[in-house]
Amino acid sequence: MTDVRHLVCPHCHKVNRVPADKLSSGGNCGACKQPLWPDQVLELTEQTFATHTGRSDLPVLVDFWASWCGPCKMMAPQFEQAAKAWRGKVRFAKLNTEQAPGPAGQFAIRSIPTLILFQNGREVARQSGAMNQAQISQWLQAQGIR
Secondary structure, rough: OEEEEEEEEOOOOOEEEEHHHHHHOOEEOOOOOOOOOOOEEEEHHHHHHHHHHHHHHHHOEEEEEEEOOHHHHHHHHHHHHHEEEEOOOOOOOOEOOOHHHHHOOOOOOOOOOOOEEEOOEEEEEEEEOOOOOHHHHHHHHHOOOO
């Protein structure tokens, strides 16, 4: 029997069943036919946050940020690069704390940027402060992600 993982589509937010050995090769959503791994980091909203963090079998790394935050802007390209390096292993997403105060409040975000790693809908690790691509990768590895 094939090992299957659930992956939420970044476009229509439907849950897809993907063979584990095909996760990094891309593929398209069964519902909307859009790529399951677009080139840009997923932008979450209050409406899509719980679906993506709770329904995906892959870990989801969320960058809690704001448009006025200098360190957030400095970290953004590093986060994008790390997302490409971890494609198929970790879903990278961003949540603007000004536009989505609900999840930011629910997870008691006190400083930004803050990265939270979710697995099966639960927070498993948190790191505040800007990081570069290498630091993000080292941090993920320290959390047991390979």
